[in-house]
Amino acid sequence: MATVVSPRGQRYVDLLERVWGERKGLVGWLTTTDHKRIGIMYFFTALALFGAGGVEALLIRTQLFGPNGHVLSPAAYDEIFTMHGITMIFLFVIPMTTGAFGNYLLPLMIGARDMAFPRMNALSYWIYLASGIFMYIALAQGHAPNAGWFNYVPLASKTYDPSNNIDFYGWGLIFNGISSTAAVINFIVTIFKLRAPGMSLNRMPLFCYAFLAVSFALLFALPSLSVACLFLELDRQFGFQFYNAAHGGAPLLWQNLFWIFGHPEVYIIILPAFGIATAIIPTFTHRKMVFFPLVALAEILVAFLGFGVWVHHMFTVGYATVTTVYFAAASLIIVIPSAIQLFAWIATIMTGTPEFKTPMLFIIGFIVFFIIGGLSGVTLAAIPFDQQVHDSYYVIAHFHFVIFGAAVFPILGGMYFWFPKVTGRMYNETVGKVSFWTTFVGTFVTFFPMHILGLMGMIRRNYTYPAGLGFSTLNAVETVAAFVLAGGLVSIVLNLLISYFKGPMCGSDPWEGDTLEWSTSSPPPPYNYAVIPTVTSPYPMWDKADRELDNRRLERGEGVFALGHRTPGSTVQDAEFDELLKMPPHSIWPPVTAMALAGVFTMLLLGHLFIAVGFAAAIALALLGWHHRGSEP
Amino acid sequence: MIVVGGLLASGCGRQSIISNQSPPAHGITVLWWWMLGVAGLVFVGSVAFLVIGYVKRHTPGLPFLGQNELAAQGLVLLFGIGIPLGVLVALFGVSDVYLIRQTAAPAPNTTRLTIHVIGHQWWWEVRYGDGHPVTANEIHIPVRTRVNVVATTADVIHSFWVPQLNRKIDMIPGQRNRVLLYANRSGKYRGQCSQYCGLQHANMAMFVIAQPAPAFRSWLAHMSTPAAKPTTPQARAGERLFMNSQCSSCHFIGGTPAQGTVGPDLTHVKSRSTLASGMIPNTPKWLADWIHNPQAIKPGDRMPDLGLSWGEVHQIVAYLQELK
Numbered sequence: 001m002a003t004v005v006s007p008r009g010q011r012y013v014d015l016l017e018r019v020w021g022e023r024k025g026l027v028g029w030l031t032t033t034d035h036k037r038i039g040i041m042y043f044f045t046a047l048a049l050f051g052a053g054g055v056e057a058l059l060i061r062t063q064l065f066g067p068n069g070h071v072l073s074p075a076a077y078d079e080i081f082t083m084h085g086i087t088m089i090f091l092f093v094i095p096m097t098t099g100a101f102g103n104y105l106l107p108l109m110i111g112a113r114d115m116a117f118p119r120m121n122a123l124s125y126w127i128y129l130a131s132g133i134f135m136y137i138a139l140a141q142g143h144a145p146n147a148g149w150f151n152y153v154p155l156a157s158k159t160y161d162p163s164n165n166i167d168f169y170g171w172g173l174i175f176n177g178i179s180s181t182a183a184v185i186n187f188i189v190t191i192f193k194l195r196a197p198g199m200s201l202n203r204m205p206l207f208c209y210a211f212l213a214v215s216f217a218l219l220f221a222l223p224s225l226s227v228a229c230l231f232l233e234l235d236r237q238f239g240f241q242f243y244n245a246a247h248g249g250a251p252l253l254w255q256n257l258f259w260i261f262g263h264p265e266v267y268i269i270i271l272p273a274f275g276i277a278t279a280i281i282p283t284f285t286h287r288k289m290v291f292f293p294l295v296a297l298a299e300i301l302v303a304f305l306g307f308g309v310w311v312h313h314m315f316t317v318g319y320a321t322v323t324t325v326y327f328a329a330a331s332l333i334i335v336i337p338s339a340i341q342l343f344a345w346i347a348t349i350m351t352g353t354p355e356f357k358t359p360m361l362f363i364i365g366f367i368v369f370f371i372i373g374g375l376s377g378v379t380l381a382a383i384p385f386d387q388q389v390h391d392s393y394y395v396i397a398h399f400h401f402v403i404f405g406a407a408v409f410p411i412l413g414g415m416y417f418w419f420p421k422v423t424g425r426m427y428n429e430t431v432g433k434v435s436f437w438t439t440f441v442g443t444f445v446t447f448f449p450m451h452i453l454g455l456m457g458m459i460r461r462n463y464t465y466p467a468g469l470g471f472s473t474l475n476a477v478e479t480v481a482a483f484v485l486a487g488g489l490v491s492i493v494l495n496l497l498i499s500y501f502k503g504p505m506c507g508s509d510p511w512e513g514d515t516l517e518w519s520t521s522s523p524p525p526p527y528n529y530a531v532i533p534t535v536t537s538p539y540p541m542w543d544k545a546d547r548e549l550d551n552r553r554l555e556r557g558e559g560v561f562a563l564g565h566r567t568p569g570s571t572v573q574d575a576e577f578d579e580l581l582k583m584p585p586h587s588i589w590p591p592v593t594a595m596a597l598a599g600v601f602t603m604l605l606l607g608h609l610f611i612a613v614g615f616a617a618a619i620a621l622a623l624l625g626w627h628h629r630g631s632e633p
Numbered sequence: 634m635i636v637v638g639g640l641l642a643s644g645c646g647r648q649s650i651i652s653n654q655s656p657p658a659h660g661i662t663v664l665w666w667w668m669l670g671v672a673g674l675v676f677v678g679s680v681a682f683l684v685i686g687y688v689k690r691h692t693p694g695l696p697f698l699g700q701n702e703l704a705a706q707g708l709v710l711l712f713g714i715g716i717p718l719g720v721l722v723a724l725f726g727v728s729d730v731y732l733i734r735q736t737a738a739p740a741p742n743t744t745r746l747t748i749h750v751i752g753h754q755w756w757w758e759v760r761y762g763d764g765h766p767v768t769a770n771e772i773h774i775p776v777r778t779r780v781n782v783v784a785t786t787a788d789v790i791h792s793f794w795v796p797q798l799n800r801k802i803d804m805i806p807g808q809r810n811r812v813l814l815y816a817n818r819s820g821k822y823r824g825q826c827s828q829y830c831g832l833q834h835a836n837m838a839m840f841v842i843a844q845p846a847p848a849f850r851s852w853l854a855h856m857s858t859p860a861a862k863p864t865t866p867q868a869r870a871g872e873r874l875f876m877n878s879q880c881s882s883c884h885f886i887g888g889t890p891a892q893g894t895v896g897p898d899l900t901h902v903k904s905r906s907t908l909a910s911g912m913i914p915n916t917p918k919w920l921a922d923w924i925h926n927p928q929a930i931k932p933g934d935r936m937p938d939l940g941l942s943w944g945e946v947h948q949i950v951a952y953l954q955e956l957k
Contacts, residue, residue, distance in 0.1 A: 074832045155789040245807030290705045317803045318810035328729045332721045340713035347705045349686040375672040382728030384661050384736040387800030388650045391827040457648030457796045459827045462835035
């Protein structure tokens with residue numbers, strides 16, 4: 001910590017170290033319930049899967065480099081593009097934003113010592129890891145899901161896809177969904193109940209608003225996907241006919257259920273990125289966000305309205321005009337809360353004194369790409385135009401600007417921004433700037449020409465295209481740019497990796513940041529804060545008097561709660577001190593439970609129902625161990 | 634430069650929405666250029682704000698207005714709510730209220746001809762009226778005539794899309810979707826399945842051939858006739874082979890025992906310009922290669938390798954060459 005702690009204060013710090021310390025080594029990581037360590041595990045797992053998804057993307061681009069490509073067979077291409085989509089959405093972006101960034105930062109930002117349910121938090125991670133392995137076993141055995149990430153029936157039915165490719169998709173996504181559900185319930189309770197006393201809702205950082213909105217959106221969107229996948233597996237494995245038109249089922253039922261999840265999902269992907277942007281912008285513009293309440297409202301509105309637009313993925317299925325027009329109108333309305341946030345960021349940058357360090361550059365890149373992706377999104381709400389370019393490369397261009405440009409760029413900026421907090425060291429700024437420009441140019445040149453290819457009639461999910469339609473040049477350019485983009489991403493990882501070992505020490509607050517995480521040491525201690533921080537505004541680190549007050553409170557032992565594994569709970573709205581919550585210690589049961597659950601899903605996949613029931617019983621036993629009270633004070 | 638060059642290139646593509654050839658496709662193209670113009674304006678304006686932010690990065694506050702929080706909030710309200718609201722209402726009116734009527738399914742009794750197009754993995758079956766004539770992968774229509782296309786599927790979901798002529802329409806099991814087909818002038822327009830439908834989705838192309846009404850009528854009359862009888866000994870041998878091998882269990886040839894319905898109707902196969910759903914030209918050489926080893930050309934296709942010798946292949950080719 002920046003300030004020197006007196007011997008009197010040090011006594012409390014030592015006590016906290018003893019109460020909150022965890023086991024060392026591998027066992028420590030396996031049994032941890034510390035949100036920061038769980039966040040770090042999420043980060044590395046998601047990063048590895050990002051690498052896998054990236055390699056898949058490069059394979060796709062290599063195949064499409066010229067007409068009639070032969071790098072991949074049609075069957076391999078279908079598996080690769082499907083795995084690319086599944087990986088990037090379910091195994092990279094969501095775990096990276098909610099799992100890694102949310103887990104690590106959220107308790108810090110609200111001045112809490114951990115998440116509300118630390119063991120459930122660990123369980124979410126282990127289930128996520130297991131579901132990622134589950135999906136990639138499919139690829140390793142040569143039968144990966146191959147019907148696209150939205151997996152339309154009847155192509156995904158047993159009749160047309162008789163091997164177990166799709167079963168990995170169906171069971172895998174239900175499995176993965178349990179992890180996300182547990183994670184977001186944890187976020188909601190943590191945000192509502194664990195905020196430091198004084199952090200009333202109107203003083204909560206916008207980052208937390210974004211994560212609150214995402215958590216609610218995921219909580220309500222995921223059941224639809226799980227039900228869709230359950231119906232799918234009942235059809236495939238048990239002879240049900242939910243989706244079979246020949247027996248009174250409806251293929252469109254899948255599309256509706258999928259997109260009722262799938263569209264909120266798009267905002268679930270982008271909202272944490274908004275949150276990261278609203279955390280970085282005030283720091284580097286040296287001013288508060290313009291129109292804080294409106295931005296908070298807009299973040300929540302985006303998540304809410306996102307539930308009313310799903311049919312815009314289905315404008316070509318032949319629904320009556322009146323149906324499609326309603327959903328087009330709803331889709332257009334979402335532009336408003338998005339534009340509010342966009343211009344709030346722009347106004348903050350314009351009226352502040354922006355400093356273009358690497359994290360800020362990534363946020364500028366994000367804004368530029370979000371404008372492009374947002375505008376192309378608006379064009380797709382014009383139904384006749386959507387009916388033309390739907391399922392063409394125009395759509396691929398649109399959602400890569402939104403998902404890669406606008407969701408991943410803040411993740412990359414955030415990696416640079418919080419690197420000093422997580423590691424205690426500073427990255428190399430020059431390499432950082434070079435990595436930004438490489439990634440920025442690579443992204444633009446990879447994805448922008450896809451708009452044009454779409455207008456020229458290039459369909460998506462085509463393993464190849466013929467010469468003579470004018471597609472060749474732009475595809476070749478895109479493929480070269482994709483490798484430039486990959487180079488940019490690798491340079492980011494290398495920069496951070498080398499800086500971890502060789503970077504200069506940076507202290508607790510290298511950026512003069514505005515939120516609480518900058519007040520504790522880098523990296524933060526297991527208990528986060530020796531004193532639960534005093535909060536009187538949404539920019540607590542800029543309230544110097546409060547921080548000095550905290551130092552004096554440590555002297556007096558006020559707000560330390562060092563006599564047990566405790567963190568204060570507060571009231572939902574005004575965050576008045578409510579009760580002292582007992583937090584569970586580290587435990588081996590979360591990974592054990594996750595393994596038993598993996599057993600259930602593996603047996604369901606293989607069709608061994610009785611063994612699956614056996615594994616379910618094992619979960620019950622693990623939960624008994626989980627809830628057994630040891631000698632915890 | 635990339636943008637301009639690319640857009641010019643897209644203007645002359647054979648499958649481009651920009652080189653439209655019908656009133657609905659034209660309407661969509663005009664809408665696109667307007668949207669591009671407005672979007673360009675919004676993009677340039679927003680980036681200009683960022684540039685202003687960069688230029689005045691050492692002085693807080695807005696240019697001219699200074700450190701005025703109300704002005705900054707006004708900026709958000711104007712550009713975040715006010716202007717978008719106006720633009721969105723206009724876009725909604727033009728596209729989703731007005732233009733959508735042109736791309737909607739044609740009203741009953743406004744079309745002169747109905748064509749049934751049935752998607753298969755991975756080719757298109759085309760039926761005129763309820764029975765014969767039937768053809769595949771090439772849809773002949775009379776020029777400047779409103780044609781009602783009924784789009785259905787025999788297996789998975791496909792999507793019927795001829796970008797120069799109109800929007801796309803999905804072909805969904807259990808549904809009969811309809812779309813208007815109209816061409817301003819005679820020509821050959823390429824289309825493609827646009828909904829991912831499995832291994833050979835990339836090679837599920839078709840052509841719409843718009844021709845003057847008399848030419849269309851004589852084409853249709855010819856299509857209604859049974860297949861020509863083979864004239865050369867080679868072709869007669871080919872016919873025998875065709876009827877006695879697996880060929881006839883999947884393909885239909887009018888006036889012969891070949892009554893299969895799994896693959897394309899071959900009654901007048903020689904009249905078509907491509908094979909394998911627009912993938913290869915319909916020349917004797919390509920046809921021979923296709924029959925000899927279809928899986929090498931279109932991996933995963935439903936047409937199996939029959940293990941025929943080259944001699945047998947050439948007999949069948951000779952026969953099919955006479956099915957004009």
